Amino acid sequence: xxxxxxxxxxxxxxxxxxxxxxxxxxxxxxxxxxxxxxxxxxxxxxxxxxxxxxxxxxxxxxxxxxxxxxxxxxxxxxxxxxxxxxxxxxxxxxxxxxxxxxxxxxxxxxxxxxxxxxxxxxxxxxxxxxxxxxxxxxxxxxxxxxxxxxxxxxxxxxxxxxxxxxxxxxxxxxxxxxxxxxxxxxxxxxxxxxxxxxxxxxxxxxxxxxxxxxxxxxxxxxxxxxxxxxxxxxxxxxxxxxxxxxxxxxxxxxxxxxxxxxxxxxxxxxxxxxxxxxxxxxxxxxxxxxxxxxxxxxxxxxxxxxxxxxxxxxxxxxxxxxxxxxxxxxxxxxxxxxxxxxxxxxxxxxxxxxxxxxxxxxxxxxxxxxxxxx
Numbered sequence: 465x466x467x468x469x470x471x472x473x474x475x476x477x478x479x480x481x482x483x484x485x486x487x488x489x490x491x492x493x494x495x496x497x498x499x500x501x502x503x504x505x506x507x508x509x510x511x512x513x514x515x516x517x518x519x520x521x522x523x524x525x526x527x528x529x530x531x532x533x534x535x536x537x538x539x540x541x542x543x544x545x546x547x548x549x550x551x552x553x554x555x556x557x558x559x560x561x562x563x564x565x566x567x568x569x570x571x572x573x574x575x576x577x578x579x580x581x582x583x584x585x586x587x588x589x590x591x592x593x594x595x596x597x598x599x600x601x602x603x604x605x606x607x608x609x610x611x612x613x614x615x616x617x618x619x620x621x622x623x624x625x626x627x628x629x630x631x632x633x634x635x636x637x638x639x640x641x642x643x644x645x646x647x648x649x650x651x652x653x654x655x656x657x658x659x660x661x662x663x664x665x666x667x668x669x670x671x672x673x674x675x676x677x678x679x680x681x682x683x684x685x686x687x688x689x690x691x692x693x694x695x696x697x698x699x700x701x702x703x704x705x706x707x708x709x710x711x712x713x714x715x716x717x718x719x720x721x722x723x724x725x726x727x728x729x730x731x732x733x734x735x736x737x738x739x740x741x742x743x744x745x746x747x748x749x750x751x752x753x754x755x756x757x758x759x760x761x762x763x764x765x766x767x768x769x770x771x772x773x774x775x776x777x778x779x780x781x782x783x784x785x786x787x788x789x790x791x792x793x794x795x796x797x798x799x800x801x802x803x804x805x806x807x808x809x810x811x812x813x814x815x816x817x818x819x820x821x822x823x824x825x826x827x828x829x830x831x832x833x834x835x836x837x838x
Contacts, residue, residue: 465564465618465758466533472828484529484835487521489514491548511544515551522555529838530556533564534588534604537571537753542580549587558838559591561610566600566776567753569607584608593838595831597756600777614834617781618756619827623737624766627815631741635767638744639810645689646807657806659694660743660768662731662759663750665709666701670749670773672712673795677749678724679717680799690806694747697728697739740766745805748772751792756781764818769810771801783817 466488473486491514521527530552535541553559572581585608594605594613605613624631645655661674678694685691700706712718713725731739746763753776760781763770772778773792782789788805790797820826 468620468824468827469831472824473832484832485527487525487527489517489521507544508547511547512551515548518552519555528556529558529560529592529835531560531562531835533562534568536565537567537575539575539580542568542572542576542584546580546583546587553587558593560593560595560835560838561588561591561605561608562595563597563601563604564755565753566597566604566755569604570753572607593834595834598777598780600780601755614830616827616830616834617822618758618761619822619824620758620761620765621824622765622819623740623762627765627767632767632812632815634741635810635812639808642690642806643809654689654691657690657692657745658743659692659745659747659802660697660739661694661747661749662697662736662739663748663757664701665696665698666705667708668750668752670751670792671696671705671709673749673751673793673798674747675709675712675718675725676795677747677798677802679715680796681802682724683717684799684803685806691724692802692806693722693724693726695726695728695739695743697731697736699730740768743768745802746770746772747798747802748778749790749792749798750778751775754778761818761822764814764822767812767815769805769808770814771798771805773798783813786813 470486470488473484491511518530522530532545532548535545572584576584588608590609590611592611594602594608594610595616596602596605596613597615597617599615602613602615641655642657659674659678661671663669665671674694674696678692681692696709700709713723713727718724728735728739740762746759746768748757748760748763748770750757750773757778760770760772760778769788770782770786771788771790772782774789775792779786779789787808788801790801
């Protein structure tokens with residue numbers, strides 16, 4: 465999202481200078497996904513160098529606003545933020561926080577030490593602007609007494625501009641095929657309903673809830689021609705998760721012929737585009753304090769029906785009264801929502817919702833207005 469912000473704020477040729485001038489410090493300290501959220505001594509030296517870079521930009525170019533993405537709720541990232549604020553905040557007249565992850569306030573109150581809460585309040589409070597991704601996350605902004613709070617959802621360039629011409633007819637046809645199979649199943653061959661799990665493969669993301677739910681849903685659909693096939697796309701968070709996953713998918717309720725689970729590995733580019741087009745439903749069973757999961761916005765852009773948990777009010781991202789919501793951490797409820805989906809007609813409401821709220825152009829418009837007013 466930071467890269468998108470930089471790309472969108474590039475000054476258009478032949479136009480005025482209505483966008484703020486941005487200077488980017490690439491503050492990456494982790495060498496790979498396995499290091500994210502963990503401690504390594506080299507990270508301290510790298511972070512110190514990034515802070516010096518920011519201070520030099522302030523002195524050389526007169527940058528007045530320090531834009532920063534605060535930590536997710538975990539100890540090592542919190543101490544990273546404390547170090548950055550201690551070094552950089554005194555040099556910048558204005559401080560903007562863009563809360564990509566939520567739950568820091570709750571973490572400090574329930575898991576943080578007295579010293580962590582004290583330092584966080586001293587170094588992060590009374591900042592000038594908090595940008596939160598959805599209303600639920602105003603809690604973090606209010607906890608640190610932001611002087612101004614604005615809600616700006618993430619956005620992304622439309623990955624499916626051909627939706628109405630090419631993909632929408634496929635969505636309607638797939639729903640029609642399911643309905644015909646259900647109503648005339650004595651004369652119909654088996655119909656595979658492709659459910660997609662897309663993200664980091666870890667228990668807290670609901671990976672094993674998804675596996676259990678697909679097994680339960682297929683048991684309920686046993687007397688019909690419909691069969692769910694779960695495609696699992698992403699990297700394993702650890703070797704232990706991989707081993708547990710392999711044991712689970714080898715169980716009799718998932719390892720039939722054909723098996724109910726297909727492993728796609730990490731996907732990007734054309735492979736990811738193909739999965740989002742070919743799938744019939746996205747399963748997003750997270751139990752993490754998500755900010756604004758781009759996976760949901762991508763699914764909406766592809767007009768892909770979504771079944772998601774209600775954890776920390778995630779459904780506020782979706783259209784009001786959206787039917788594909790289940791109780792977080794309840795595989796049986798997830799299974800029920802998946803079975804209900806197989807019986808519904810296709811509704812393009814999610815694609816319309818994306819175009820109205822989550823395009824890159826809408827994101828840039830909101831960000832430009834917020835940052836220009838600081």
